Amino acid sequence: MNDPKYTRETGILHQGAYLQGRRDTPETAPIYLTTAFNVEDLDDLEATYAVKGYTYQRTRNPNRAALAELMTYLEQGERSLIFSSGMAAISTVLLSMLGSGDHLLADSTLYGECITLFNNMFPHYGIEVTLVDFTDHAAIEAGFRPNTKVLYTETISNPMITVIDIEAVAAMAHRRKAMLVVDNTFTTSVSMKPLTVGADVSINSLTKFANGHSDAVAGSATGSEALIQKVYELQVLLGTTGDPFTAWLVQRGIRTMDLRVEKQMDNAARLAAALEANPHVLRVHHPSLASHPQHELAKRILRHGCGGMLSFVMPDDRKLINAFMRKLNLAHYAMTLGGYRTTLSHPVMSSHHGVPEADRLRMGITFGLMRVSVGIENPDDLIADFNQALEVFK
Amino acid sequence: MKKGLMTTLTHAGSKITMPSTSMPKVAPLYMNAAYCFDDAETLAAVGSGEKEGYLYGRTSNPTNDCLREILTAIDEGADSQVYSSGMGAISMAVMSNIKAGDHIIANKVIFGTSFKFFRAELRDKFGVEVSFVDFANDDIEKYFKPNTRIVYMETIANPTIDVLDIRKIAASAHAHDCLLIVDNTFATPAVCRPLTLGADMVVYSATKFMCGHSDILAGVIVANKKSLIDHITDVGHSYGPIMSPFDAWLLIRSLRTLEIRIAQHSRNAMQAAEYFQGHKQVAHTLYPGLASSPAHKVASEIFSRGLYGGMLSIDLGSEKNVNDVIRNFKMIKLVPSLGAFTTTVSDTKTSHGAMTKAERDASGLSDGLLRVSIGLENVEDIIEDFEQSMKKVGR
Numbered sequence: 004m005n006d007p008k009y010t011r012e013t014g015i016l017h018q019g020a021y022l023q024g025r026r027d028t029p030e031t032a033p034i035y036l037t038t039a040f041n042v043e044d045l046d047d048l049e050a051t052y053a054v055k056g057y058t059y060q061r062t063r064n065p066n067r068a069a070l071a072e073l074m075t076y077l078e079q080g081e082r083s084l085i086f087s088s089g090m091a092a093i094s095t096v097l098l099s100m101l102g103s104g105d106h107l108l109a110d111s112t113l114y115g116e117c118i119t120l121f122n123n124m125f126p127h128y129g130i131e132v133t134l135v136d137f138t139d140h141a142a143i144e145a146g147f148r149p150n151t152k153v154l155y156t157e158t159i160s161n162p163m164i165t166v167i168d169i170e171a172v173a174a175m176a177h178r179r180k181a182m183l184v185v186d187n188t189f190t191t192s193v194s195m196k197p198l199t200v201g202a203d204v205s206i207n208s209l210t211k212f213a214n215g216h217s218d219a220v221a222g223s224a225t226g227s228e229a230l231i232q233k234v235y236e237l238q239v240l241l242g243t244t245g246d247p248f249t250a251w252l253v254q255r256g257i258r259t260m261d262l263r264v265e266k267q268m269d270n271a272a273r274l275a276a277a278l279e280a281n282p283h284v285l286r287v288h289h290p291s292l293a294s295h296p297q298h299e300l301a302k303r304i305l306r307h308g309c310g311g312m313l314s315f316v317m318p319d320d321r322k323l324i325n326a327f328m329r330k331l332n333l334a335h336y337a338m339t340l341g342g343y344r345t346t347l348s349h350p351v352m353s354s355h356h357g358v359p360e361a362d363r364l365r366m367g368i369t370f371g372l373m374r375v376s377v378g379i380e381n382p383d384d385l386i387a388d389f390n391q392a393l394e395v396f397k
Numbered sequence: 398m399k400k401g402l403m404t405t406l407t408h409a410g411s412k413i414t415m416p417s418t419s420m421p422k423v424a425p426l427y428m429n430a431a432y433c434f435d436d437a438e439t440l441a442a443v444g445s446g447e448k449e450g451y452l453y454g455r456t457s458n459p460t461n462d463c464l465r466e467i468l469t470a471i472d473e474g475a476d477s478q479v480y481s482s483g484m485g486a487i488s489m490a491v492m493s494n495i496k497a498g499d500h501i502i503a504n505k506v507i508f509g510t511s512f513k514f515f516r517a518e519l520r521d522k523f524g525v526e527v528s529f530v531d532f533a534n535d536d537i538e539k540y541f542k543p544n545t546r547i548v549y550m551e552t553i554a555n556p557t558i559d560v561l562d563i564r565k566i567a568a569s570a571h572a573h574d575c576l577l578i579v580d581n582t583f584a585t586p587a588v589c590r591p592l593t594l595g596a597d598m599v600v601y602s603a604t605k606f607m608c609g610h611s612d613i614l615a616g617v618i619v620a621n622k623k624s625l626i627d628h629i630t631d632v633g634h635s636y637g638p639i640m641s642p643f644d645a646w647l648l649i650r651s652l653r654t655l656e657i658r659i660a661q662h663s664r665n666a667m668q669a670a671e672y673f674q675g676h677k678q679v680a681h682t683l684y685p686g687l688a689s690s691p692a693h694k695v696a697s698e699i700f701s702r703g704l705y706g707g708m709l710s711i712d713l714g715s716e717k718n719v720n721d722v723i724r725n726f727k728m729i730k731l732v733p734s735l736g737a738f739t740t741t742v743s744d745t746k747t748s749h750g751a752m753t754k755a756e757r758d759a760s761g762l763s764d765g766l767l768r769v770s771i772g773l774e775n776v777e778d779i780i781e782d783f784e785q786s787m788k789k790v791g792r
Contacts, residue, residue: 030611030732030739216650217422255610255650258738262657262773337422343653346422379657 034251035065062239066247070254071223077192077257078205080225084235085250089188089208090116091243092222094124096184096204097153099237100230103129105152108181110137110167112160112366115354117186121155137167138297143175151181158197159189162314162350162374163367164288166297168304173201182230188212188341193264194307204230211341212311214256215263219249263343263379268308270345270385271377275313277386283396285371289313311378312340314350317371323395324349324371330392333380340376345385348374424463426646430454456634460642464649471586471652473593474619476626478633479645483582483602485638486616487511488518490578490600491547493632494625497524500542502575503549505529505760506557508602509749511580512756515549529760532561541573548575552591553583556748556768557761558683558710560692563699567595576625582606582736583708587659588700592621605736605770606707608651609658613644658738658773662707665779666771672780673711678718678787680765684709707771708735716764718790719744723767725786728778735770740779743768 009017040057042048048058057063067085074083086092101107109121111134121132135142137156154176156167169185176183185197188208197205204226207213214221222245224234238244245253275289287294290301290309301309317324328336328347337346338353348354350368358368377385400408415421432451434440443450451457461479468477480486491514495501503515512529519525528540532550548570553560563579570577579591581599585606591599601607603615616638620626633639640648663686670684685696686705696705713719723731723742732741733748745766749757757764771779 030730030734030737030741216653218650255612258610258773259654259658262661263654266657335420335422339422342422344422379654 032066032069032251032254035247037247060247061242061244064244064247064250066250066254067245070221070245070250070257073254073257074207074209074223074225077196078187078198078207078225079192079196080198080205080231081228082231083223083225084231084238085209085245085253086222086224086238086243087245087249088220088243089186089206089210089222090120091241091245092206092208092224093117093186094120095238095241095243096206096224096234097125097155098128098241099234100153100182100184101125101128101130104131104150106131106133106148106150107153107155108133108135108143108146108148108151109155110157110160111135112137112163112165113155113157114161114186115357117155137172138165140168140171140175143172147179147181151179154181154183155186156183157186157189158195159290159310159312161189161312162288162348162354162372164290164295164310164312164314166290166301166305166309168300169195169197169202170200170304173203176203177201189310189312190305191260191264193261194268194305194310198225200304203227204234209253209256210339212264212267213260213341214253215260215341215343216252216256217337217339217342217344219252219256221245221249221253264311265308266379267311267341267377270379270382271311271313271375272309273382274375274377274385274389275315278313278315278389281390281393283317283393285316285318287313287315312374312376314372314374316369317373317393318396319370320396321370324373326395327392330395331388332392333385333388334375337376340374342376343379345378345380346376348376350374424460424646424649427459427642429458429642454642455637455639456630458642458645460649461640461645464640464645464652467649467652468617468619471655472581472590472599472619474599475621476623477617477619478626478630479603479640479648480616480618480633481638481640481644482614483580483600483604483616484510484514486600486602486618487580488514489616489629489633489636489638490598490618491515491519491549492636493629494576495519495525495546498526498544499547500526500528500545501547501549502528502530502537502540502545504532504551504554504561506531506533506554506559506762507549507551508555508580508582509751511549512749512760513751516756532566533559537566537569541569541575545573545575548577549580550577551580551583552589553685553706553708555583555708556710556743556745556766558583558685558692558708560685560696560699562695563589563591563594563596567597570597571595584700584706585655585659587656588663588704588706590701592619594699597621598625603648604734606659606662607655607736608648609654609736609738610647610651611732611734611737611739613647615640615644615648659707660704661773662771663704665773665776666707666709667705668776669769669771669779669783670709672783673709676787678713678790679711680714681712682709683711708768709771710766710768712763712765713767714765716744716746719765719767721790722783722786725789726782727785728774728782729786732770735768737770738773740772740774740782741770743770 071083135146173183182203184204185202207223209221272291279287334345442448465477515527520527576597578598579596582602598620601617603617667686673679673682685692
């Protein structure tokens with residue numbers, strides 16, 4: 004628009020609104036920071052609707068679509084949606100599948116926020132919830148009710164790093180005409196593709212290993228066209244969509260996901276072995292270890308690696324644990340995981356703070372349990388750092 | 398006192414006071430043009446360097462300083478500075494250390510725009526003498542003059558992928574009181590650290606492998622002496638080719654994966670080079686990782702742990718063959734850049750278009766050369782695309 008009849012006040016708003024000249028093919032997708040797209044007239048608007056074109060950011064955005072396309076490919080599904088956080092993905096997916104009078108059967112060792120969502124929020128909507136240990140298949144069978152619509156689990160549990168047999172759980176769900184929703188955050192599609200072994204929806208907190216740079220919060224859900232369409236219809240109403248800039252950053256992060264996660268899984272296995280050999284460590288939880296209760300299962304279903312998360316048990320001595328944390332040079336405490344740097348988390352003081360002592364002890368969560376999200380540092384540097392810090396227990 | 402709405406809108410929320418208990422896991426992005434002061438004395442003290450602090454976006458920025466800390470450490474330098482592009486860094490490194498009447502010795506095989514900068518800007522406009530010398534086959538000793546100030550080269554030469562012994566060239570430069578500046582763009586510190594081999598400064602187009610995601614332009618200088626960077630920084634304030642803090646933030650993000658990316662680029666390039674070496678349509682494969690390469694011995698000595706980088710060139714015999722192979726690719730694209738996570742190619746006319754045909758011929762750059770930046774894909778897929786394209790083109 005270069006019309007001299009308009010004033011500067013008008014021009015300042017209209018000039019430079021559209022890219023002029025040749026549309027090149029940039030090596031990297033542009034960031035579409037626009038809430039809406041213009042149409043020529045009502046016919047054009049109708050035509051845009053007809054091809055599911057871009058109209059308004061909450062319904063569709065090119066950066067979110069690009070990331071969704073990448074997630075669909077990685078998770079081997081038919082369609083994906085991108086959310087403002089992992090919790091937004093979990094809540095939107097489950098609420099699209101459950102209604103008043105329905106029953107959700109979920110693993111009991113889930114991420115703490117999930118348990119809060121299921122126990123405190125879902126009953127408001129008349130959704131019944133039962134939490135059982137998903138490593139115990141008899142407990143799952145016993146947990147079914149005639150109105151069980153959805154089973155929900157994580158691929159690897161937090162913080163005991165137990166491995167769930169997704170294929171077996173999916174078969175149990177489908178026998179009862181229920182769906183299985185899986186949180187694939189800890190494993191990522193590098194070591195596990197839940198949809199290929201029977202899960203109906205695979206959710207990722209992209210904030211973690213997928214993005215891997217601890218600088219964006221986002222979630223995704225991948226599944227069949229029909230299931231995801233239902234999720235999409237609710238997402239548009241709840242407004243749990245991810246923003247274009249975050250979608251662009253996460254897509255950038257995923258370009259190195261295989262390199263990072265493979266290295267993280269390899270480092271985790273090495274660090275787990277080193278910690279198990281350390282005399283000050285009472286126990287180490289990582290599926291790569293022969294001592295792990297699901298080691299054989301992990302070898303079978305996590306063929307590319309057993310994940311970058313491990314936990315280990317130190318003596319229940321708060322003073323010495325503090326001294327250990329301060330003496331570590333490389334690993335810092337952080338309320339996230341999956342980043343390029345190794346980080347620590349203390350389940351008793353964070354994720355399981357509200358859990359009664361008897362309950363958490365039954366799960367094996369002692370005060371001395373420390374969870375480690377292993378980064379991509381040089382493994383020898385990491386092992387040396389943990390070993391020197393563990394000397395405080397001497 | 399109740400403030401007017403416009404005053405509140407312009408003043409509130411401009412200062413973030415982080416609680417002492419909050420340590421962000423990722424350094425924040427300071428999109429700041431300038432800093433505020435309560436009095437002129439403090440500003441003057443910061444300006445003179447008497448007190449630590451930030452003054453103005455063109456002179457320094459905390460996000461850029463985070464980046465500089467990483468760059469200095471990974472190249473084992475004393476200090477570093479960052480610029481808006483590789484050419485911004487190269488021009489600042491050279492212009493800060495040269496004046497009319499001085500003399501530069503540069504390798505004749507270098508990036509086309511660097512060549513043009515020396516020839517058209519420094520030599521033709523600013524009265525700097527420039528000798529373009531064949532570092533690989535000629536003896537640079539005989540080109541030194543009393544006014545020689547700088548010796549300039551690339552770790553891995555663009556586009557011949559030749560590797561020179563930086564240690565020897567550094568010794569010659571230092572014997573004549575000259576600075577050796579090395580463009581380390583193709584290698585990155587994951588493959589080679591020229592400062593540990595005697596270079597005085599390394600420069601980068603960090604747009605390439607350092608960034609690796611094709612989404613920013615960036616230039617870097619790392620020096621073995623802080624005084625060199627102090628001087629360049631001071632000169633740079635006058636020219637102003639600064640790096641945007643946002644680009645610095647993205648580059649920091651990129652460097653977190655530098656080693657695992659470069660290791661994969663190198664592994665893939667090695668396998669691709671072996672494939673090209675056995676291909677009848679490829680007259681020559683230029684890659685220092687190949688035992689048959691004249692650069693192999695020196696590269697093995699000065700590069701880290703058997704990594705030879707992600708760049709290679711192949712001689713397809715003619716410009717027509719180059720164009721035909723590019724046209725028949727299914728996945729690989731011609732991109733006037735390099736060092737991305739995807740495999741890209743460039744012909745000599747693109748990378749060295751800043752040089753005349755006569756200059757390219759004099760530097761031995763054949764029009765049949767195809768420069769390949771090997772990406773992070775599965776190497777079988779890269780080779781398959783070359784295989785099907787070259788099959789279509791035929792001999």
